[in-house]
Each structure stands twice: as C-alpha cells, then as structure tokens.
Amino acid sequence: MTPAMNCPNCGEAAKLDANFCVGCGTRLIVACPGCGEVNSADSRYCHTCGRGLVPGTASTPSRPAVISCPRCRASNSAEADFCYSCGLPFDEGRGRQTGTVSAVLPGQPAGFWIRAVAAIIDALCLAAVEFMLIVIAPGISLDIYLGNL
Structure with a gap:
C-alpha cells in the first residue's frame, strides 16, 4: 500500500505519488524529510538539499x-x-x-624588455637566414631572390 499524505487545501487523504488532490484538484506538495523544504509532488529529489523524496531514490547525492x-x-x-x-x-x-575551469587564463601582456629581447632574437634569426642565402647564391641579392619566389 502506498503511504498517504493530506491535501493542504481541503485535508483530503491522497496517495504519496499523486500530483493533484482527488477532492479539490489542488496541486500537492511534498515536504523534504531532510531539510523541511516544500517541493512539488512530482519532484523526485529536494531542490534544496538533494535528498530523495520518492521511496527508492538515493537519499543523498554521491x-x-x-x-x-x-x-x-x-x-x-x-x-x-x-x-x-x-x-x-x-x-x-x-x-x-x-567544477569547470575557464580555458583562457587572465594575464598581462609582456613588458618592454621581454618584447625588446624578442625583437633582437627575431632580427638575429632573419640575419642568419640572409647569411645562408648569400653563401648559397652569392650573386643574387635578397630582393631578387624573394622576387623569384
């Protein structure tokens, strides 16, 4: 036999799994046995503490x-x-x-000295490439070489 509860409007006995009172049609509510919060009758879990409201559901979230x-x-x-x-x-x-973590972490752009060192490294890399082109093709300038690409 399904346990009963009473309608808050007319006091009519209703089954625990009923959503509406058979006497007056009022939507039934269920009080959580854990925290006492009022939930709608069709709720399977308390919306405040997560405890199971229907027999056979887990009482606490794992x-x-x-x-x-x-x-x-x-x-x-x-x-x-x-x-x-x-x-x-x-x-x-x-x-x-x-919880989830943002994919982009906040940060600050690099300072002046870090950018200055990066520019020097870039210039050295370009100079090394130009030097190799001069060794490989001594009679061709960089402008002519790049124009032939």
Whole structure:
C-alpha cells in the first residue's frame, strides 16, 4: 500500500505519488524529510538539499570518486588530503570541488624588455637566414631572390 499524505487545501487523504488532490484538484506538495523544504509532488529529489523524496531514490547525492587539483589539474582520490602530483593541501571548502575551469587564463601582456629581447632574437634569426642565402647564391641579392619566389 502506498503511504498517504493530506491535501493542504481541503485535508483530503491522497496517495504519496499523486500530483493533484482527488477532492479539490489542488496541486500537492511534498515536504523534504531532510531539510523541511516544500517541493512539488512530482519532484523526485529536494531542490534544496538533494535528498530523495520518492521511496527508492538515493537519499543523498554521491561524492565524486576522483577530484581535480585546483593548481595542476591532476586527478586525485576523493579521500586525498594532498594532491598526489604537486602536493597542494586540499581544504574542505575549496580543494575538493570538480567544477569547470575557464580555458583562457587572465594575464598581462609582456613588458618592454621581454618584447625588446624578442625583437633582437627575431632580427638575429632573419640575419642568419640572409647569411645562408648569400653563401648559397652569392650573386643574387635578397630582393631578387624573394622576387623569384
């Protein structure tokens, strides 16, 4: 036999799996046995705490078996206190979450000296290529060579 609940409008007894009262047609609600939050009768889980409202459903959401380190993104056991890869300690509030991470990390553009050194390296690479072209084809200038491509 299915357990019964009472209609909040007319007090008529209704089956636990009923969505509407047979006496007055009012939409039935179910109180969560865990947190007391009111849910609609067709809900299988509490929308506040996740506890099962229908007999036979899981009472609490399961913890993930594997967690991701917030620093190095390595996979770790859910019971781990430290990251197996980088050694970061997991605190209860932050380290055990497996949320998504943005693909683009915010950063600052390179400073003046880094750009200046990069420009010098680029110039040296171009000079080396030009030197090799002079050795390979001594009678042809770079303008003529590039024009023949």
